[in-house]
Structure formats: C-alpha cells, structure tokens
Amino acid sequence: MKLPQVIAGLLMAQEKYDANAFSECFSDxxxxxxxxxxxxxxxxIRQWNEMTNVKYKTKYEPLEISIAGDTITLTAEVSGTFDGSPAIIKYHFETRQGKITYLNIR
Structure with missing residues (x-):
C-alpha cells in the first residue's frame, strides 16, 4: 500500500516507539x-505518544487509506497491551505542507 510520506514517517516512528520522530510529523x-x-x-503530542507507548505498546498495520486533497483517512489494525487488542481504528488526518495539522482517532 502506497502511503503519503508523512503517514509512512509517522508509522515508522511508532514502530520504533520514537516519540520525538513521531511528534516531528506534526506542525507546530x-x-x-x-x-x-x-x-x-x-x-x-510527544508527551501523549510517550505515554501511550509505555501504556499500550501499540503497533499499527495499515489496512486502507483514502486521500482527498489534504485530508487522509487511514484504517489500521492496532494491537498492543489494551483491552480488545487488536482493534480496527480509523485515523482522520488533515495535512499542510507535508505535516499533520489535525488528527482525530476514532
């Protein structure tokens, strides 16, 4: 699956549990x-990612992506140390100039 560069970078940072690299995918x-x-x-955002890394040890497996201009919806199977793992979760992103400006996780 071909992912936009910023989303691929975000997932790579998460795979390494690198909260600094994760937060750098976002705008100021x-x-x-x-x-x-x-x-x-x-x-x-960095503090939130650090906390969730410790608490849940989440891993993402992208299942589907839809892109409409600067709006990206990623559906992923998320596994970790949380009740109901693995779960299918939708990530609703807005981007600007190669950075994530908005993320709503549902």
Missing amino acids: DAVVFDEGKTYHGKKE
Missing part, C-alpha cells in the same frame, strides 16, 4: 483528539 500548531482528550502542539 497541530491538534490531536484521542480517547476524549485534546493535545495541542508538538510538545503535548
């Missing part, structure tokens, strides 16, 4: 919504 003013919480900017 990016917003992430996950599990009812909102994270603003690279610092909070």
